[in-house]
Amino acid sequence: MTGRVLRSGLLAAALVLAVALPFTVSNFRMFQFTQVFIYAIAVLGLNILIGFNGQFSLGHSAFYAIGAYTAAIMIDRWSVPYGWTIPTAGVLCLVAGFLFGIPALRLEGLYLALATFALALSVPQILKYFENWTGGSQGIVLTKPGAPAGIPLNPDQWLYFLTLAILLVLFVLARNLLAGRTGRAIVAIRDNPIAAEAMGVNTALYKSLTFGVSAAYTGVAGALSAIVIAYVAPDAFDVFLSITFLVAVVVGGLASITGAIFGALFIQFVPNWAQDISKAAPWAIYGVLLIGFMYAVPRGIVGGLRLAAARWSRRREPAPATESSRG
Amino acid sequence: MAPLLEVRGLEAQYGWTKVLHGLTFSVEEGGITTILGANGAGKTTTLRAVCGMVRTRGEVTFDGRPIAGRATEDLVRLGIAHVPEGRGTFVNLTVEENLRLGAYARGGAGLGDDMARVFQYFPVLMERRRQTAGTLSGGEQQMLAVARGLMARPRLLLLDEPSLGLAPLVVREIFRIVRTINREQRVSVLLVEQNASLALRLASHAYLIETGRVVMSGPAAELRENETVRRAYLGY
Amino acid sequence: MDILLQQIVSGLATGGIYGSVALALVMIYEATDIVNFAQGQMAVVSTYIAWSLLNAGVPYWAAFVATLAVSFVGGLLLERIVIRPVEGAPVLTVVIVCIGLLVIFNSALGWVYSYIQKPFPSPFPDRPLRVGNVYFGAHDIGALAVTILVLIALYCFFQFTTLGLAMRAAAQNPTSSRLCGIRVGWMLAIGWGLASLIGAVAGMMVAPIVTLDPNMMAGILIYAFASATLGGFTSPGGAVLGGLIVGVIENLVGTYVHFIGTELKLTVALAMILIVLLVRPSGLFGRTAVHRV
Numbered sequence: 001m002t003g004r005v006l007r008s009g010l011l012a013a014a015l016v017l018a019v020a021l022p023f024t025v026s027n028f029r030m031f032q033f034t035q036v037f038i039y040a041i042a043v044l045g046l047n048i049l050i051g052f053n054g055q056f057s058l059g060h061s062a063f064y065a066i067g068a069y070t071a072a073i074m075i076d077r078w079s080v081p082y083g084w085t086i087p088t089a090g091v092l093c094l095v096a097g098f099l100f101g102i103p104a105l106r107l108e109g110l111y112l113a114l115a116t117f118a119l120a121l122s123v124p125q126i127l128k129y130f131e132n133w134t135g136g137s138q139g140i141v142l143t144k145p146g147a148p149a150g151i152p153l154n155p156d157q158w159l160y161f162l163t164l165a166i167l168l169v170l171f172v173l174a175r176n177l178l179a180g181r182t183g184r185a186i187v188a189i190r191d192n193p194i195a196a197e198a199m200g201v202n203t204a205l206y207k208s209l210t211f212g213v214s215a216a217y218t219g220v221a222g223a224l225s226a227i228v229i230a231y232v233a234p235d236a237f238d239v240f241l242s243i244t245f246l247v248a249v250v251v252g253g254l255a256s257i258t259g260a261i262f263g264a265l266f267i268q269f270v271p272n273w274a275q276d277i278s279k280a281a282p283w284a285i286y287g288v289l290l291i292g293f294m295y296a297v298p299r300g301i302v303g304g305l306r307l308a309a310a311r312w313s314r315r316r317e318p319a320p321a322t323e324s325s326r327g
Numbered sequence: 328m329a330p331l332l333e334v335r336g337l338e339a340q341y342g343w344t345k346v347l348h349g350l351t352f353s354v355e356e357g358g359i360t361t362i363l364g365a366n367g368a369g370k371t372t373t374l375r376a377v378c379g380m381v382r383t384r385g386e387v388t389f390d391g392r393p394i395a396g397r398a399t400e401d402l403v404r405l406g407i408a409h410v411p412e413g414r415g416t417f418v419n420l421t422v423e424e425n426l427r428l429g430a431y432a433r434g435g436a437g438l439g440d441d442m443a444r445v446f447q448y449f450p451v452l453m454e455r456r457r458q459t460a461g462t463l464s465g466g467e468q469q470m471l472a473v474a475r476g477l478m479a480r481p482r483l484l485l486l487d488e489p490s491l492g493l494a495p496l497v498v499r500e501i502f503r504i505v506r507t508i509n510r511e512q513r514v515s516v517l518l519v520e521q522n523a524s525l526a527l528r529l530a531s532h533a534y535l536i537e538t539g540r541v542v543m544s545g546p547a548a549e550l551r552e553n554e555t556v557r558r559a560y561l562g563y
Numbered sequence: 564m565d566i567l568l569q570q571i572v573s574g575l576a577t578g579g580i581y582g583s584v585a586l587a588l589v590m591i592y593e594a595t596d597i598v599n600f601a602q603g604q605m606a607v608v609s610t611y612i613a614w615s616l617l618n619a620g621v622p623y624w625a626a627f628v629a630t631l632a633v634s635f636v637g638g639l640l641l642e643r644i645v646i647r648p649v650e651g652a653p654v655l656t657v658v659i660v661c662i663g664l665l666v667i668f669n670s671a672l673g674w675v676y677s678y679i680q681k682p683f684p685s686p687f688p689d690r691p692l693r694v695g696n697v698y699f700g701a702h703d704i705g706a707l708a709v710t711i712l713v714l715i716a717l718y719c720f721f722q723f724t725t726l727g728l729a730m731r732a733a734a735q736n737p738t739s740s741r742l743c744g745i746r747v748g749w750m751l752a753i754g755w756g757l758a759s760l761i762g763a764v765a766g767m768m769v770a771p772i773v774t775l776d777p778n779m780m781a782g783i784l785i786y787a788f789a790s791a792t793l794g795g796f797t798s799p800g801g802a803v804l805g806g807l808i809v810g811v812i813e814n815l816v817g818t819y820v821h822f823i824g825t826e827l828k829l830t831v832a833l834a835m836i837l838i839v840l841l842v843r844p845s846g847l848f849g850r851t852a853v854h855r856v
Contacts, residue, residue: 050655106844110598114792115840118833121785125830243600243662250659281674287667291645294660298652314343378742403744415739417732427725428732432744435725475743 003309018164022157030160031228032268037163038224039264041170043248044257045217050246051255052178053210054190056109058242059100059116062123063093063215065237067222072140072232073133082145082227086166089223090216097215101208120242127234139233142226159228166224170217175257177213186210187255218245251293253300262301266293329391331356331483331515332377332407337385339369339376339539346372347539349385354483354532359509359516361530361547363523363560369539370519371412374485378402378409389483403432408481412488414472418461422452425460425471429478445474448504466497473501477508483515484508490522498522502529523560527551535560565697570814576703577772578810579710582803583765584780584787585794586714587758589802592791594734594754597657601664603780603787605641606762608668609634610770610779611676613763614683623686627767631760638759642752650748672777683770706768713764714803717757730754786813793836795849805847809836 022030046060067089074080074088100119104112127134134140147158177183185206188196197203226232244267252263274285297304330353337350347369354360364370376383379399387395389405402409408429417425426445430438446453449470455463460471469489476484486505490498502525509516520526527533527547535543535556543550550556584602591599609630616626645664649657687705691698721727733740733750740747766780773779786809794805812835839847 103841106841108844110592110796111792111840111844111846113598114788115837117785117788118830118837121833122830246655247659247662250655254653254655281670283666283670284674285670287663287665287670290666291660291663294652294656294663295648298649298656300656380738380741399741400744400746403742409742411739411742415736415742417736417739419735420728420732424728424732427728428740428743428745431725431729479744 003313022153022160027154027156031156034156034160034163034228035225036261036264036268037160037167038221038228039245039248039267040260041167041224042218042221043245043252043263043267044171044174044260045214045221046245047249047252047254047256047260047263048174048178048186048217049210049214050249051253051259052183052190053186053207053214055104055207055211056113057116057211057214058113058239058246059119060215060218060245061237061239061241062116062119063097063218064222064225064241064245065123065127065234066093066096067219067224068226068232068237069127069134069140069222070219071223071226072142075142075227076140077133085227086220086223090220093219093222094212094216096212096219098208098212100215101211102204104211105204105207117239117242120239124234124238127237134234137234139231142230142232144230145227163224163228166220170220171257171260174217178257182206247290251290251300253302253304253306256300256302259300259302329356330354331390332517333386333388334373334377335386337373337376337383337387339372339381339383341372341381345539346381347376347383350536350539350541352534352541352544354515354517356482357509357513357515358532359506359518359530360532360534361518361520361526362534362536363520363526363550363556364536365560366521367538368536370521370536371487372539373536374409374411374487374517374519377485378407400432403479403481406480406482407485408476408479408483409485410472410476410487410489412491414468416460416463416468416471419459421457421459422463422471423456425475426452426456426478429475430480432479441478441480445477448477448508449474466493466501469493469497469501470504473505473508477512477514481514483517486516486518488519488521490520490525498525505529523556524551527561566818567815568697569699570818571811572699572707573703574811574814575807576700576707576810577769577814578790578807579707579803580765580769580806581783581786581790581809582806583710583713583761584783585790585802585806586717586799587761587765588787588791589794589796589799590754590758590761592796593799594730594751595657596654597661598788599758600658600661600784601668602758602762603784604665604668605634605638605759606766607672607775607777607780608637609759609763610683610766610775611672613767614676614681614770614775617684623684627686630763630767634763635756635760637756639752639756641759642755643748646751646755647748669777676777678777681775683767683775685771702771706772709764709768713761717761726753786810789833789836791846793839793846795846798846798848801846801848 021033042060042064046057049055049057070089070092071082071085074085075082104115107115128136144155144159146155147153151158153161178186185196185201188199188201189203189206193203248260248263248267251266252259252261270289271282271286274282274289277285299307332354334353335351337347338345339347350369350373352360352362362370362373372381375381377387379397379402383395385395386393389407394402394405417428426442427435427438430441451467452471452474455467460468463471473486473489489501505516506529508514518526518530527550530547533544533547533550534541535550543553543556551561584606587602588599591597612633613626613630616629617623621629641664646657646660649660685702685705687701690701692701692704721731729740729745730750730753732743733745733747734754737747765783769783770779787806790806790809791802792805793809794801794803
């Protein structure tokens with residue numbers, strides 16, 4: 001009971017902080033947080049797939065790219081208002097993810113990882129190949145949209161709040177999805193696919209759908225990134241981006257919605273710190289920080305927090321019986 | 328004569344759940360001792376606790392030496408061979424390789440002689456020695472597991488539910504062989520079993536445990552006559 | 564016809580290298596369910612060690628053997644020091660630690676040796692070998708021979724020595740292995756050592772072809788990953804064979820299918836593997852996992 005009150009309090013405090021932030025920090029710092037929110041959406045999408053559904057993907061940079069290029073091409077070629085490009089990117093990635101999820105059904109674990117990995121690898125090459133649409137290696141330059149008339153915000157502040165709003169909506173949606181019947185089916189498939197099937201869960205449909213939803217989140221994030229950065233280029237969407245998302249999922253905490261925020265903060269800011277510590281070999285520092293982090297909280301930040309909370313409440317109450325005994 | 332294995336106040340837990348609540352029992356040198364109990368009573372955990380495979384508290388002495396808290400890998404070197412629940416067969420290795428692994432801890436000296444000896448007890452393994460263990464029947468795999476344990480030249484053999492999932496005839500055969508081994512090789516045996524009637528016929532001494540505590544103990548013949556044991560565990 | 568033969572042999576040479584790295588991946592995967600993303604980067608470190616030794620005037624084969632020894636010990640220590648603290652953690656956590664190792668090695672190598680490409684010598688003569696009317700690159704043949712020798716040695720180690728048997732046992736059933744007195748942790752460490760050694764051979768054999776730089780193995784790791792998947796992640800022999808197949812296909816596609824060119828070569832190779840996977844979801848030679856309900 002106290003735990004829930006505490007959590008609501010923390011959430012409210014975080015929201016207040018997030019709203020106050022653009023008026024207290026530099027434009028650059030605020031831009032970094034916009035980036036964090038975008039990452040968080042993508043990371044949540046990937047976590048729905050890996051953490052909740054137990055399917056593995058190293059290919060989410062591909063969906064991020066599809067989202068980004070959808071937005072860029074629609075704005076640049078067809079002059080579509082940017083607001084429309086975000087849901088379009090989401091829907092397009094939902095379909096793409098769902099379709100990719102169907103053949104992926106036959107693959108498990110590592111084999112699925114390779115299939116998605118191949119997808120991620122081929123995307124930059126394919127983007128360069130269809131030069132007429134994508135601008136080849138040069139990419140597409142966009143103009144940053146300003147705030148709608150009557151809202152006294154500069155473009156960066158406007159995009160910050162827009163991203164924050166989309167993030168909140170998507171997080172609440174994910175929470176409702178995962179807390180309900182559908183969520184139980186998704187998790188049941190992860191924990192025991194055969195039992196889930198036996199209980200009447202249409203495993204194939206749910207797995208493909210989860211893939212679609214996961215891709216849709218990542219696609220929306222990709223579209224937002226194209227709008228916020230006002231530039232897309234093929235090499236920004238390489239396999240390393242997929243791996244970065246995976247790092248964020250694990251660092252934040254598998255199967256945790258709030259974990260996505262922590263993971264996004266990590267991938268946005270830790271490389272910068274590493275840069276500050278050593279200009280010569282920043283990635284070596286990043287690697288050391290990453291490994292040290294995994295030692296400290298092997299189940300991610302939220303996993304660590306949950307463990308600490310369990311220990312704390314255990315000291316006050318008798319222990320719950322968590323595991324059954326064996327004969 | 329001091330007992331070969333002596334356990335006092337053994338406690339064990341999985342996570343936060345305590346499974347054993349201060350178990351005390353002993354195994355006589357050269358004897359067969361059995362621990363009986365229903366599903367979930369803590370029989371398997373007892374063996375796992377003796378072998379350092381779960382978090383434990385309490386005193387365990389083997390041959391007068393304290394062994395509580397020793398690493399599982401070391402126990403076989405002291406002379407304790409554990410034939411685990413579910414047989415622990417290396418299913419992708421051949422029968423012969425499984426047996427070689429049994430002798431791993433003592434460096435494999437006299438491997439040929441030992442193998443010849445276990446083949447005497449289990450002729451079927453001799454026939455199948457080049458087959459992968461996974462292709463063996465359940466009974467044959469149980470025989471292989473006991474044989475693997477013997478390859479370590481143990482002084483104490485821990486057997487965890489050797490009857491599990493096997494046909495009655497096969498079980499009787501395996502129990503007969505265990506008795507022969509016990510007599511001929513002077514290997515002491517600690518047997519954990521759900522099949523109380525068979526176990527009580529084989530063993531000289533028996534303990535009955537319920538929810539992690541010893542509720543009754545004594546010579547096997549006595550327990551067999553006991554009214555409660557008969558009703559609850561022997562079913563007549 | 565002659566060109567075809569030449570291309571096949573050349574494909575086998577690079578395929579052997581993919582296969583070796585794939586084998587290293589499979590060895591660690593079989594024992595721990597972990598895909599070691601740092602495997603390729605470890606091989607690059609080994610190759611730089613060899614480069615430094617050669618630069619200091621050590622004769623080739625002495626440097627070769629010394630590099631193998633250092634790589635073995637290095638891999639072993641890496642497991643004991645870096646991986647062991649996360650032994651009981653979820654598999655993905657260990658994978659992230661491996662990714663951490665990858666970026667550390669890559670960045671450190673760039674710092675110490677710079678990212679400039681360095682030529683790496685081949686121990687084999689420059690003169691091509693002539694068989695009938697067909698010319699084969701001496702390095703191709705030599706690299707293939709070295710790879711095959713290493714694989715045979717490894718096979719014998721696993722098949723005929725007690726330590727090899729214990730390692731196979733530990734990978735398969737850690738609990739039972741402990742009961743047999745096998746120190747499972749050390750078996751894993753030796754596995755890492757051997758994987759690192761195999762990587763070192765692959766690195767030294769591929770460096771003369773692609774020249775040495777800190778990112779040398781990135782592409783090769785991808786092919787190795789594909790090879791292991793193709794052959795089956797549960798089959799060491801399959802991984803090697805998968806590597807050979809991938810090497811040959813890659814070479815033939817690059818030579819004969821001109822519209823694909825080098826740009827999309829990787830995509831095409833991966834697409835072909837995906838098609839194989841859809842027909843055989845556990846690779847060509849892998850075991851299908853059996854699940855308990």
